[in-house]
Amino acid sequence: MSMYPSSTRFRLLHSLPQLHLAARSSLSAHNKSRTNGKIKIRSLEQYRTISWKSSLEMHSSESMSDGQEENAKAAILDKVMQGRQPTDLLLRCTVLDDVGHVKSISGQFKRSDLCTEHRLNPRDLRKIDSRVPNLVPTILIRKEAILINILHIRALVKADTVILFDTYGSNDSRLHSVFLYHLEHNLKAKGSGAPYEFRAIESILLSVLSALEAEMVFIRNLVGGLLAEMEDDINHDKFKRLLHYSRRLASFKNRAKLVQEALEEVLEQDEDMNAMYLTDKKNNASRELHEHEELEVLLEFFSKQVEEIVNEAENTESNVQSTQEIVELILDSNRNALLALDLKVSIGTMGIGTGALVAGLFGMNLTSHLEESPYAFIGMSVASTAIALFVAWVGFRRLAKIRKVGLSNPNRHRRKTQHTRPWIPLPLRRRNADGWS
Known part of the structure; x- marks a missing residue:
C-alpha cells in the first residue's frame, strides 16, 4: 500500500515529464555558463560514480547474512534436484532375448516399469542406476532374476532375457563391445547344455576376469620397468613414480579381493545357488537344496582365477615394498x-x-x-x-x-660373569639330592 492517495499519485506521474525537461534545461544552461569547469565537473561525476559503485558492492557483500546464505544454498540444491529428477527416473539398457539377439541398444526404460515387469524392489536398482561408480561388487539373487554389479558390468539376468545397464562414466567402449559380442555368441550356443542364465553368467564373469587380467598385466609392466630402471639410478622422479604405482597396485588388489569375496559369498550359500537355477524355476522343475554342482563348478573356476590374480598382485606389491625398503636403506647409507x-x-x-x-x-x-x-x-x-x-x-x-655397529654388543664378551652367593641363610634353604639349594 502506498502512503499517497490516488489523486496525488496521478498528479505526480503527469508532472514527471515536465520536471525532467526543466532539469535538463537548467543543466544545459549551467554547462554553457561554466565552460571553463567542464573537465572538473566530469571528473567529479566520474569520482561520484566510482565511489557509488564501490559502496554498492561493499554494501551487497556485507549485507549477506547467514539466513540469506542458507536460502541461496537451498535454492541451488532445489535447482540441482529438479534438474536430476527427469534423468533419474530413466535407465539406459541393452536388452537381449532368449536366442541371443539384441532387441534394443541403449534404450530408455523407466525404473518403475522395470521393477513391475521383472518383479523387483526399487532398492534393487539403486546401485545399478547410481551416478557414482560402485566399489563393492554384488550378486543379488531374486525370485525371477539375478542382479550382477561387478566392475564395469551391471546386468539383470533372467531365464530368457539379459538386460545390460549402461555404466555411468565408462569410457572403454572396446571392452563393452567385446563383452556384448561374446555374450551374444554364448547365448546363441545352445549345444553346450548349460541353462540360459548360466551362459550369461559365464560371459559376464569372463569379461570381468579379462578386465582384471588386462589391468594386472599393465600394472605389472609399469612396475617391472620402473624397478629395472631403479637398479641403475635412483632419483626423486623415479621414487615418486614408484609411490604412485604402489598406490595404484593397492587399489587394484582391493578391487580384485572384493570380486573374490563376492563370488565366495555366493558359493557359501546353498540356498542362493539353488535359487540361481531360473530355467528350472520357470519350468516348475523340482530340485534338491544341494543339487547345484554345475553352478558351483562354474563359480569356483572363476573364483580360483581371481584368487590367482590377487596373489600375483600381492607378490608384485611385496616386490615394490622390498624395493622401497632397499631404496630407503641406500638413501640412509648415502x-x-x-x-x-x-x-x-x-x-x-x-x-x-x-x-x-x-x-x-x-x-x-x-x-x-x-x-x-x-x-x-x-x-x-x-x-x-x-x-x-x-x-x-x-x-x-x-x-x-663409533661407526662400527654390530648386531651384538661388543662389550658383552668383556664382561665377566660373577658368581653371586645366595643371600638366604642356611636354615631357610631346601635340601635336595645334590645338596643344599
Whole structure:
C-alpha cells in the first residue's frame, strides 16, 4: 500500500515529464555558463560514480547474512534436484532375448516399469542406476532374476532375457563391445547344455576376469620397468613414480579381493545357488537344496582365477615394498656417508687448527730466545705437524669406533660373569639330592 492517495499519485506521474525537461534545461544552461569547469565537473561525476559503485558492492557483500546464505544454498540444491529428477527416473539398457539377439541398444526404460515387469524392489536398482561408480561388487539373487554389479558390468539376468545397464562414466567402449559380442555368441550356443542364465553368467564373469587380467598385466609392466630402471639410478622422479604405482597396485588388489569375496559369498550359500537355477524355476522343475554342482563348478573356476590374480598382485606389491625398503636403506647409507665425510673434514680441520695454534704462539711479538737457534724453525714445524697429525688420528680412530655397529654388543664378551652367593641363610634353604639349594 502506498502512503499517497490516488489523486496525488496521478498528479505526480503527469508532472514527471515536465520536471525532467526543466532539469535538463537548467543543466544545459549551467554547462554553457561554466565552460571553463567542464573537465572538473566530469571528473567529479566520474569520482561520484566510482565511489557509488564501490559502496554498492561493499554494501551487497556485507549485507549477506547467514539466513540469506542458507536460502541461496537451498535454492541451488532445489535447482540441482529438479534438474536430476527427469534423468533419474530413466535407465539406459541393452536388452537381449532368449536366442541371443539384441532387441534394443541403449534404450530408455523407466525404473518403475522395470521393477513391475521383472518383479523387483526399487532398492534393487539403486546401485545399478547410481551416478557414482560402485566399489563393492554384488550378486543379488531374486525370485525371477539375478542382479550382477561387478566392475564395469551391471546386468539383470533372467531365464530368457539379459538386460545390460549402461555404466555411468565408462569410457572403454572396446571392452563393452567385446563383452556384448561374446555374450551374444554364448547365448546363441545352445549345444553346450548349460541353462540360459548360466551362459550369461559365464560371459559376464569372463569379461570381468579379462578386465582384471588386462589391468594386472599393465600394472605389472609399469612396475617391472620402473624397478629395472631403479637398479641403475635412483632419483626423486623415479621414487615418486614408484609411490604412485604402489598406490595404484593397492587399489587394484582391493578391487580384485572384493570380486573374490563376492563370488565366495555366493558359493557359501546353498540356498542362493539353488535359487540361481531360473530355467528350472520357470519350468516348475523340482530340485534338491544341494543339487547345484554345475553352478558351483562354474563359480569356483572363476573364483580360483581371481584368487590367482590377487596373489600375483600381492607378490608384485611385496616386490615394490622390498624395493622401497632397499631404496630407503641406500638413501640412509648415502646420508650417513655424507655425514661421515663432514665429520672427517671437521676432524682434519681441528688437527690443522691445533698445529696452527703452536705457530700462533710463536707469532706473538714476545722474546722466546729461540730466534737465535738454527734448528728452531725445523723443530717447531715438525712438532706442529706431529701435534696436528696426532689430534687428527685420535679423532679418526674415535669416529671409526663409533661407526662400527654390530648386531651384538661388543662389550658383552668383556664382561665377566660373577658368581653371586645366595643371600638366604642356611636354615631357610631346601635340601635336595645334590645338596643344599
